[in-house]
Amino acid sequence: MTVVRELEGGEIPFATIRRKYGIKGFSTVQTWARKYGNGDLGKIIRVEKPNEVNERGEMKRRIQALEKALADAHIDLAIERACTRAACERAGIKDIAEFKKKAGGK
Numbered sequence: 001m002t003v004v005r006e007l008e009g010g011e012i013p014f015a016t017i018r019r020k021y022g023i024k025g026f027s028t029v030q031t032w033a034r035k036y037g038n039g040d041l042g043k044i045i046r047v048e049k050p051n052e053v054n055e056r057g058e059m060k061r062r063i064q065a066l067e068k069a070l071a072d073a074h075i076d077l078a079i080e081r082a083c084t085r086a087a088c089e090r091a092g093i094k095d096i097a098e099f100k101k102k103a104g105g106k
Contacts, residue, residue, distance in 0.1 A: 001036060003017055003021055003023070003029060003032060004032050004033055004036045004037045007029070007033055007037070008033075008037055008038060008040065014029045014030055014033075017029055084096065084100070
């Protein structure tokens, strides 16, 4: 109970408490905290306004869409670079960077 009270009373990590009291079991302290504690350890409580309830899910979907768009853009760029390299090789152009400058992106 002393260990659990100390955990609940401060910002001391489980590992520090284990070392302090010489407790060998890795999950022993967590088990005690769940069994004998007030239930607040390790939990994050998020308070949301009614209009924020779906905001987190929408943000996750938007991030996934943006990550997919970025991946597609990277693939398009890689394909464009490979095609430019191949076209320059066929045309006998050695300096691709100089060709891009002269072509002006056309």
